Amino acid sequence: xxxxxxxxxxxxxxxxxxxxxxxxxxxxxxxxxxxxxxxxxxxxxxxxxxxxxxxxxxxxxxxxxxxxxxxxxxxxxxxxxxxxxxxxxxxxxxxxxxxxxxxxxxxxxxxxxxxxxxxxxxxxxxxxxxxxxxxxxxxxxxxxxxxxxxxxxxxxxxxxxxxxxxxxxxxxxxxxxxxxxxxxxxxxxxxxxxxxxxxxxxxxxxxxxxxxxxxxxxxxxxxxxxxxxxxxxxxxx
Amino acid sequence: xxxxxxxxxxxxxxxxxxxxxxxxxxxxxxxxxxxxxxxxxxxxxxxxxxxxxxxxxxxxxxxxxxxxxxxxxxxxxxxxxxxxxxxxxxxxxxxxxxxxxxxxxxxxxxxxxxxxxxxxxxxxxxxxxxxxxxxxxxxxxxxxxxxxxxxxxxxxxxxxxxxxxxxxxxxxxxxxxxxxxxxxxxxxxxxxxxxxxxxxxxxxxxxxxxxxxxxxxxxxxxxxxxxxxxxxxxxxxxxxxxxxxxxxxxxxxxxxxxxxxxxxxxxxxxxxxxxxxxxxxxxxxxxxxxxxxxxxxxxxxxxxxxxxxxxxxxxxxxxxxxxxxxxxxxxxxxxxxxxxxxxxxxx
Ligand SMILES: Nc1ncnc2c1ncn2[C@@H]1O[C@H](COP(=O)(O)OP(=O)(O)OP(=O)(O)O)[C@@H](O)[C@H]1O
Ligand SMILES: [Mg+2]
Numbered sequence: 001x002x003x004x005x006x007x008x009x010x011x012x013x014x015x016x017x018x019x020x021x022x023x024x025x026x027x028x029x030x031x032x033x034x035x036x037x038x039x040x041x042x043x044x045x046x047x048x049x050x051x052x053x054x055x056x057x058x059x060x061x062x063x064x065x066x067x068x069x070x071x072x073x074x075x076x077x078x079x080x081x082x083x084x085x086x087x088x089x090x091x092x093x094x095x096x097x098x099x100x101x102x103x104x105x106x107x108x109x110x111x112x113x114x115x116x117x118x119x120x121x122x123x124x125x126x127x128x129x130x131x132x133x134x135x136x137x138x139x140x141x142x143x144x145x146x147x148x149x150x151x152x153x154x155x156x157x158x159x160x161x162x163x164x165x166x167x168x169x170x171x172x173x174x175x176x177x178x179x180x181x182x183x184x185x186x187x188x189x190x191x192x193x194x195x196x197x198x199x200x201x202x203x204x205x206x207x208x209x210x211x212x213x214x215x216x217x218x219x220x221x222x223x224x225x226x227x228x229x230x231x232x233x234x235x236x237x
Numbered sequence: 238x239x240x241x242x243x244x245x246x247x248x249x250x251x252x253x254x255x256x257x258x259x260x261x262x263x264x265x266x267x268x269x270x271x272x273x274x275x276x277x278x279x280x281x282x283x284x285x286x287x288x289x290x291x292x293x294x295x296x297x298x299x300x301x302x303x304x305x306x307x308x309x310x311x312x313x314x315x316x317x318x319x320x321x322x323x324x325x326x327x328x329x330x331x332x333x334x335x336x337x338x339x340x341x342x343x344x345x346x347x348x349x350x351x352x353x354x355x356x357x358x359x360x361x362x363x364x365x366x367x368x369x370x371x372x373x374x375x376x377x378x379x380x381x382x383x384x385x386x387x388x389x390x391x392x393x394x395x396x397x398x399x400x401x402x403x404x405x406x407x408x409x410x411x412x413x414x415x416x417x418x419x420x421x422x423x424x425x426x427x428x429x430x431x432x433x434x435x436x437x438x439x440x441x442x443x444x445x446x447x448x449x450x451x452x453x454x455x456x457x458x459x460x461x462x463x464x465x466x467x468x469x470x471x472x473x474x475x476x477x478x479x480x481x482x483x484x485x486x487x488x489x490x491x492x493x494x495x496x497x498x499x500x501x502x503x504x505x506x507x508x509x510x511x512x513x514x515x516x517x518x519x520x521x522x523x524x525x526x527x528x529x530x531x532x533x534x535x536x537x538x539x540x541x542x543x544x545x546x547x548x549x550x551x552x553x554x555x556x557x558x559x560x561x562x563x564x565x566x567x568x569x570x571x572x573x574x575x576x577x578x579x580x581x582x583x584x
Contacts, residue, residue: 050453052452073452073453073455073458074455076455084453088447090442090451092442092445097442100439101451101454105454105455153455
């Protein structure tokens with residue numbers, strides 16, 4: 001049974017038909033990437049998984065369980081965490097308080113303390129700055145914080161919305177290294193990216209989204225070699 | 238002396254000075270009234286701070302909940318302990334009043350909190366300025382509802398609480414009201430302090446920062462907002478209940494207008510949104526200021542807004558901002574500071 005399965009998902013914003021029948025699967029232990037142009041529906045897809053938007057038609061299954069009955073705040077308890085687009089950090093709280101919020105859904109103090117150590121190992125910069133107000137962090141540091149905060153929920157499935165957005169090239173490499181590390185430690189990842197080049201390097205598989213529809217789904221290697229992908233998303237002629 | 242004990246000892250000392258001093262008439266009646274108002278204003282400011290400061294919503298009808306608490310508890314105690322033309326002779330012995338007047342005040346708080354629930358359900362459906370508009374309307378509605386209830390005195394007001402207090406002091410002559418108000422004020426501070434440093438309270442602040450992200454962390458945002466609002470309204474009801482049993486033992490709808498709500502807001506913004514100690518300081522300061530400006534009559538409402546404007550210009554985040562006394566005086570951190578982080582022990 002796949003970790004995550006979307007079956008013919010249609011989602012709307014008012015009359016705008018944003019997702020026109022998305023079907024995809026993510027297996028346990030995988031990194032799957034979703035690439036596509038601006039407005040293709042990548043964020044919307046993640047929103048329907050995390051419960052922020054309910055599909056009007058179609059189903060979202062997490063390990064076989066229909067998520068339709070759950071609200072966004074309940075889906076966290078099912079083991080799904082999201083690093084939202086634009087990061088959504090709590091600007092006036094400190095780094096430590098943000099991480100604290102990440103563990104809101106948990107009661108196991110010992111496990112939380114362990115995970116805190118783990119995210120500080122993953123992002124040593126956050127450790128140095130744990131008492132700093134999050135809004136004063138640099139963009140890259142805020143991105144680290146958003147990722148670290150999501151990890152504090154100890155998710156089995158991590159949804160990441162453009163983690164490389166607005167970062168300097170050196171930092172981008174770093175972020176993708178971290179993503180691989182998180183995955184190696186056992187977290188399944190669904191990764192939305194504009195930076196198809198990097199995304200296809202770390203992912204096992206990927207889907208290409210165009211105006212609300214999946215037009216292609218293949219292994220990362222397969223996609224990298226696909227002429228259409230090369231032309232439209234990898235900038236090769 | 239251990240640091241942990243310093244604050245409880247200070248509170249105890251304050252209690253002894255205020256209550257003891259009033260009992261021995263070291264403080265005259267005027268000062269006793271000032272202490273009483275300070276207590277009430279602390280409850281009003283600190284409770285409103287939960288909504289307008291920590292949660293980042295805008296409630297501007299706090300006096301309405303005060304009115305509910307004042308009338309409900311006033312009616313109960315007059316019915317129980319006083320001779321009244323509507324409720325007839327007292328139904329309970331005055332000696333029970335020592336216990337049951339505080340109970341009536343708490344019931345007033347529960348009633349206010351229930352009204353809060355009725356308002357919160359529609360207001361928190363969507364984000365935005367709904368709460369501000371609805372609470373504003375509720376302030377007017379509660380006032381005119383009371384004005385139209387002839388049985389409790391309508392616009393002329395409701396009295397009889399003085400007889401209740403007289404009956405109780407005839408049993409044992411100590412400053413009961415100041416004792417209850419003191420406990421109410423300290424209780425409010427402890428309750429809100431506990432609330433905001435709990436996991437639940439962290440959820441309240443996360444909602445203020447980013448409601449969607451808070452939901453993604455697992456915060457049931459509607460539920461958290463509802464509970465916080467009910468706690469805040471309930472405490473305003475308690476303040477109202479105490480107020481109703483104050484000097485003169487008389488209340489009327491005109492005491493709970495939007496002006497009263499504004500006073501509470503002024504104290505919150507003066508003290509700093511999201512700072513309990515700042516709000517306590519501003520409640521003390523503001524009460525004393527009102528007393529000093531009393532000779533000006535209505536013109537104090539020229540001076541106070543002016544003060545607010547100056548404040549916004551020179552200290553836009555209030556006296557304390559969102560800091561606590563413990564951040565300014567590290568010795569007090571164990572009591573008033575932000576919670577210590579669980580930093581790994583390795584460093
Ligand atoms: N809140 C909204 N209300 C109305 N339309 C929306 C809303 N959010 C997104 N849309 C529309 O839905 C479509 C898909 O948007 P979505 O945010 O999913 O795109 P995306 O693939 O994440 O794009 P980007 O790479 O720019 O982030 C777009 O046409 C967008 O204009
Ligand atoms: Mg997007």
